[in-house]
Amino acid sequence: MLLSLDLSDPRPIHDQVAAAIRRAITQGTYVPGDRLPPARDLADALGINANTVLRALRELRDEGLLEFRRGRGVSVQRLPDPKSALESLARELVEEAGRYGYSKDDVIEILRGLP
Amino acid sequence: MTDRTRALAVAVPWGALVAAAILAVPAALSDRLPDPLATHWGSSGIDGTTSATGMTVFTLLFWLLPWAVLVGVMLFAQPRTRAGRSGWWASLVGWGLLTVSMTCSIVYANLDAPEARLAGSPGWDIALVLAVAFGGAALAGFLGRGAPDQPNPAPADLPTVRLHPGRRTVWVGRVVSLSMIISSVIGVAVVVVAGATMLVGLLPADALWIMPGLLLIAVAGAFTGTVRVRIGEHGLAIGFGPFGWPGKHIPLDRIESAWTEQRTPAQVGGWGWRGLPGNTTLMLRGGECLVVAETSGKRVAVSVDDAARGASLLNALAAERSHHVA
Structure with a gap:
């Protein structure tokens, strides 16, 4: 599972982790029923507290993306619907544009200009 | 010098040297040896004798046939891996040492015996024979291991991702x-069942010695x-x-x-x-x-x-x- 966190993002870390996991599920090789790596592994790799990762996982469970099962860990319940997947990609695009000094409107202009 | 010429430059003189030793050792001591010689020992003492000539011929074949196979392997199917090279050198040196030291051991057992049935029996020198052979084989295998194996080259187009500055990506x-988990679960189950059976007295308590082994399997399975x-x-x-x-x-x-x-x-x-x-x-x-x-x-x-x-x-x-x- 490939996860990426923006170190300068002002959002709470658990929100960012949830977004990163959502994105990994969207674009990853995961299908419903697949198990996620243990929360502690994710936390170790990201260098953050395991409770933060657990909080993110609970958020995704509440969205219905993940399923918690006793003794079997956390598994994918369903894939994010295409619209929310697109939304999260669009959010990243706008963030990326911001880094180069472009506003959201500039991005919209660019999108309009695409064939 | 290529690996092959070096190997053959050692194998040919080595083959001749071992063959010479097989011929020379019994011949040099022939006036102190009985004929036939005691050549095989069973649990109740000597149970096989061979004429001096017969033993020399047999030992020569025992050495020269494998030696010829090894030379053939080097000529027609040169080992290309480190394990293959090590095995070849270990066989060449180890088998030669085994043959020579075995000959010496038989000659030593028969030395100064008026006839075969009065020959001594090899004792500690069996261990020496094996130690010399395996020690020599290990050393030769180590010295002849050559360069490390060159694994498949890395592909030219390596996969990569774009990293964004200021992001931590992991x-x-x-x-x-599944097989190791299953073996671990079975190990635990057997430990539990066996323990319970011992407690109620169905299984003798002296079968307790199997428990650490099973527990070890279970723990090892869980860990790996x-x-x-x-x-x-x-x-x-x-x-x-x-x-x-x-x-x-x-x-x-x-x-x-x-x-x-x-x-x-x-x-x-x-x-x-x-x-x-x-x-x-x-x-x-x-x-x-x-x-x-x-x-x-x-x-x-x-x-x-x-x-x-x-x-x-x-x-x-x-x-x-x-x-x-x-």
């Missing part, structure tokens, strides 16, 4: 070995049944079992490149840590493996799901790091 992969792989700014970390220990860590500055390969247990020689130092595979299941080339030339592979993303990230991180250093 990859976490895991793999579960899962493997977790983490990739991040720290490099590559491979950890066993529920606690991620024992593990292996390769920092980023030792990583040259990474890619994926399809490998099976049959290819790498089984499950678990496989291969020779410098090119090892941690195999838990056949299929996609993450292969990492270290700057030292070593290769480490681990069977893990989603390995392609891991390899991409590792390449990107390693490239970024060398960029910063440069």
Whole structure:
């Protein structure tokens, strides 16, 4: 599972982790029923507290993306619907544009200009 | 000098030397040896005798036939791997030493015996024969091992991902070995059942000695049944079992490149840590493996799901790091 966190993002870390996991599920090789790596592994790799990762996982469970099962860990319940997947990609695009000094409107202009 | 000419330049004189020793040792001492000689010992003493000529001919064949096979192997099927070269040198030297020391041992047992049935019997010198043969074989195998095996070259187009500045990107992969988990579960079940049976007295309590063994299987299975792989700014970390220990860590500055390969247990020689130092595979299941080339030339592979993303990230991180250093 490939996860990426923006170190300068002002959002709470658990929100960012949830977004990163959502994105990994969207674009990853995961299908419903697949198990996620243990929360502690994710936390170790990201260098953050395991409770933060657990909080993110609970958020995704509440969205219905993940399923918690006793003794079997956390598994994918369903894939994010295409619209929310697109939304999260669009959010990243706008963030990326911001880094180069472009506003959201500039991005919209660019999108309009695409064939 | 190529490997082959060097090998033959040693094998031919060595073959002649061993053959000369087989001929010379009994011949030089022939006036102190009985004929026939005692050549085979059973549990109740000497149970086989052979004429002096017969023994020499037999020993010569015992040496020259394998020697001819080894020379043939070097001529027509030269070993290309480190294990193959080591095996060839160990066989050549070990078998020669075994033959010579066996001859000496038989001659020593028969020395000054008026007739075969009064010969002594080999005792401690059997251990010496084996020690000389195996010691020589091990040394020759080590000296003849040659350069490390050159594994498959790294693919030209390495997978990579774009890293954004100011972001921390990590990859976490895991793999579960069903067979090891099952063996662990069975081990635990047997321990529980056997323990309960002993408690109620159905099984004699002196069968208790099997318990540590079973427990060991169960614990070993639990420790090696899962493997977790983490990739991040720290490099590559491979950890066993529920606690991620024992593990292996390769920092980023030792990583040259990474890619994926399809490998099976049959290819790498089984499950678990496989291969020779410098090119090892941690195999838990056949299929996609993450292969990492270290700057030292070593290769480490681990069977893990989603390995392609891991390899991409590792390449990107390693490239970024060398960029910063440069």
